[in-house]
Amino acid sequence: MTDAAIDPRGIPARLNLLLVALALALSVWLWMGLPMLLPTSPALGWSLLIVVLATTSYWSLLHEGIHAVLLPDRRLNDALSRLLAIGFPAPFAVLRFGHLKHHQFNRTAIDRSEVFDPASTTRGAAAWRYYPQLLIGLYASEVAALLLVWLSPALLLRLAQRLPAEPGLPSLADSLQRQLLKPDTLRAMRLDSLASLALIACSAWLYGPHAWMLLLALLGRGMLISLTDNAYHYATPLHAPGDDVRHARQLDLPRWASALILHFNYHATHHRHPALPWSALPAAACAQDRQYAQPYLRALLRQLRGPIAQQALPRINPPASG
Numbered sequence: 001m002t003d004a005a006i007d008p009r010g011i012p013a014r015l016n017l018l019l020v021a022l023a024l025a026l027s028v029w030l031w032m033g034l035p036m037l038l039p040t041s042p043a044l045g046w047s048l049l050i051v052v053l054a055t056t057s058y059w060s061l062l063h064e065g066i067h068a069v070l071l072p073d074r075r076l077n078d079a080l081s082r083l084l085a086i087g088f089p090a091p092f093a094v095l096r097f098g099h100l101k102h103h104q105f106n107r108t109a110i111d112r113s114e115v116f117d118p119a120s121t122t123r124g125a126a127a128w129r130y131y132p133q134l135l136i137g138l139y140a141s142e143v144a145a146l147l148l149v150w151l152s153p154a155l156l157l158r159l160a161q162r163l164p165a166e167p168g169l170p171s172l173a174d175s176l177q178r179q180l181l182k183p184d185t186l187r188a189m190r191l192d193s194l195a196s197l198a199l200i201a202c203s204a205w206l207y208g209p210h211a212w213m214l215l216l217a218l219l220g221r222g223m224l225i226s227l228t229d230n231a232y233h234y235a236t237p238l239h240a241p242g243d244d245v246r247h248a249r250q251l252d253l254p255r256w257a258s259a260l261i262l263h264f265n266y267h268a269t270h271h272r273h274p275a276l277p278w279s280a281l282p283a284a285a286c287a288q289d290r291q292y293a294q295p296y297l298r299a300l301l302r303q304l305r306g307p308i309a310q311q312a313l314p315r316i317n318p319p320a321s322g
Contacts, residue, residue, distance in 0.1 A: 027087030035206035052220035060262035089196035109164035126307035139222030
């Protein structure tokens with residue numbers, strides 16, 4: 001199966017619209033509906049467990065929007081994705097840029113959070129950076145983008161230039177300038193930021209003395225987002241200059257559970273065919289995708305082993321010697 005051109009008929013548009021409606025309903029419940037009813041029915045606070053457990057499915061819908069396969073109409077795809085992102089909350093353009101760069105820089109120096117170089121740091125020092133990133137850091141950085149988009153483009157570029165680089169790959173700062181810091185994109189990100197910040201402020205006011213519930217729900221969402229992010233790549237081979245960056249781990253789930261998260265666990269297949277809609281991933285999977293397959297929960301917990309020295313991991317395709 002090829003994804004050179006997306007066939008709009010392959011996108012389950014009606015089902016996706018229904019799923020988006022459900023996700024937006026959950027978002028409205030989290031931010032506005034629940035806090036208005038809590039004073040009369042405090043037991044409704046337990047419904048936040050559903051909101052938190054739906055996090056991966058919520059992100060999977062956003063992920064479809066990032067790859068422009070949520071809906072065949074690109075304008076509607078992006079409009080609904082922005083609405084989902086406002087309730088996430090993070091600017092959609094930032095989420096899209098970060099995820100697409102993950103595909104481009106997969107397992108390079110900039111995109112392997114568990115890897116450290118013993119020549120420059122100790123495993124203990126690496127652990128101080130790794131565990132916060134694993135448990136909440138990714139989501140925290142995405143939410144922090146609500147404020148970062150208000151910094152000057154020049155300052156954002158200087159910050160990007162401090163990130164690790166790798167020979168043979170394009171500069172992240174150049175990509176940032178071309179794709180994310182264009183005036184129209186920056187304006188859209190700041191508009192989304194205002195919407196999210198207003199939503200947060202209004203919701204916190206509505207929750208009042210129950211605001212701790214909102215905080216716990218966001219911490220739960222953040223833990224799930226951050227914990228699952230690198231589980232598909234933890235302890236997999238590293239990228240070497242000239243290698244194929246389309247490398248990821250397939251995670252095993254029962255079919256019903258896989259469908260609940262829009263087959264996001266078919267991650268190796270997705271990295272080979274990033275433009276395929278979620279419904280097409282099982283049919284596109286091949287034996288090669290299962291090379292590093294693991295049970296889903298085991299892969300999540302395996303990350304708790306901590307940072308890994310880069311010398312302990314093989315390269316995807318070791319460069320020829322001599």
